Amino acid sequence: MSEVLKVPTMADMMAAGETPDILFWVGCSGSFDDRAKKITKAIVKILNKVDMKFAVLGVEESCTGDPAKRAGNEFTFMMQAMSNIQVMNAYEVKKIVTGCPHCFNTIKNEYPELGGKYEVIHHTQLVQQLIDEGKLKVEGGAFKGKKITFHDPCYLGRGNGEYEAPRSVIEKLDVELTEMKRSRANGLCCGAGGAQMFKEAEPGNKEINMERAEEALALKPDVIATGCPFCNTMMTDGVKYNDKQDETQVLDVAELIAQANDL
């Protein structure tokens, strides 16, 4: 398990005269948040496992600007977006995989008009492709027969219409995939989107992540699967608040796959 991760940077690649097939966009959460870093590493382990020729931007990466834009700060968003686009265009990036639906949405949808045109996929989509192409074998392993429910991230699901990739990946684990009443297009937000992650919620009678965590916990799942580092944080908090962390784990789809493969 302490095997060293192979994480080439775009700068390394360029110095060696090589071009990666895909850029792994790590995101702020995936770079700095201790919990989310585990998701990042799980994604890298999968990429290493299939010998994917990938690279990251490393210190040259910066926030996509998503929180600024959703908070209404178009100036800060534009500055982030344009400098990121400059960096990526300089490296002639063609294809990007992200570990976060917010980065995915912003780069895929909002960067093209600003000169950043790339093929962008979310890591759950990439894992699904790898499985479909036979490059990644997935067996249940530790998760065989376990009850798992998937919480749709708004910016992957409703935001971009991807509901099936994470589910099809989870189903490969021979698990019991059970759905919450509010799922897919009808899914309930974790409460972190639209820059809510970085502020107190407005007064109400409940926190959104509590409402969502309770809905998930009502199914008594072994795992609440997520596809977004922010959803992961919000669900983890909700599970802890309900003192259910011994019964229910919150894991990203990438972590499920990595763990099932003993990566």
Place this chain on the structure above:
Amino acid sequence: MEYIPQILFLIMLVVGFGLFAKSAARIRRNILLGKDIDRSDNPSLRLNTMLRVAMGQSKMVVRPVAGTLHLIVYIGFILINIEVLEIVIDGLFGTHRIFAPVLGGVYTAAINFFEILGVLVIIACAIFLYRRNVMKIGRFHSTEMKGWPFKDANYILIIEIVLMTALLVMNAAEANFPDDHRAAGPFLISGMLAPLFSGMGYETLHLIERACWWAHIAGILFFLNYLPYSKHFHIMLAFPNVYYSNLKPKGQFNNLESVKKEVELMMDPNADPYAAAPEPDPNAAPQRFGAKDVQDLSWVQLMNAYSCTECGRCTSNCPANITGKKLSPRKIMMDTRDRLEDVGAIIDLNKGTFVDDGKSLLHDYITPEELWACTSCNACTEACPVNIDPLSIIIDLRRYLVMEESSMPAPLAPVMSSLENNGAPWQFSPSDRFNWATEEA
């Protein structure tokens, strides 16, 4: 003297449609107070979406009970109105059931079909009234639904029941006419109602039949003129509203051109920092970042407001609203419409020009607290049966708050400066960004 009913009918028709045209022109003028936005792309996909969502009611049936009942009223409304063509011809030319001899059996079948629809419409409207007034379904009783919005819904349902009843009673009275006076029928449903009027003389029956005939057409014209003052105007705007709705991924927000230009200039290493600013175009409208008032919104956003039926599906799916926060996407749309109506009234009062009344959509109608509660999750846009986009308004108002008023919830300020200085929402050094790769796995 024998032409008096025809003349009265003609006057009623002209006045009815004339007043409606005036109201429609007012609403059109109000909608066009919004900024231009290009929604002329991809006509085939737009048409397709309109046929599926507006005509096919695909998003209505997500909630099967309300969806099915709505479908009945919708089909009834469209089909039964075919009969209005005959009513208009009869009214203008003093004829009676002019299509009956021409169409023969087809006519009987058509009227039978309309009668069945009519009964279904009455039943559906009665259930709708029951749901609103007796079952008190939550989304019809939120704070923004007090007063007029609540009464409006009841008025609409009652008018629809009256219109349908008039049609059935008219036919039932005629069913009792002596054979040589009856132009058509008896029909299925009115035939069953006919015994209610048996034993009445022809004069009385004729009076009832005429009264119902006039009540029906006058009711339709009244209803037509009620629409522009009611949420029920959606029957006019649902189709264009869906046609011009957002076809892009819901997660995609528009990029502000004005901001883009400034940032490009800032980032251009060749830009001369001492160059004089380019002469501003004297005819250009003053540019605001984001939206403060309805004139800063696009015409699509303003049309959205007039298309809203206040069904509350957006609000009942809104995570902020579900957890007791003040945000209600429906209220955002109702406030936008109310403000637009107020702005329109000021323009009418001042012979075509808007005079600042010291109010604006932001603050006076919609508060920052509502706006900041939004998670931008798109549950509201997904739920709306006519593809209204409250989120775009929320974001445009947030943009004004942040970029023009420099006002945002306190914890967001350090986040913004971190983004600018460190390239992350947290205060981590950009040079530590890649540390994860070398930490223990």
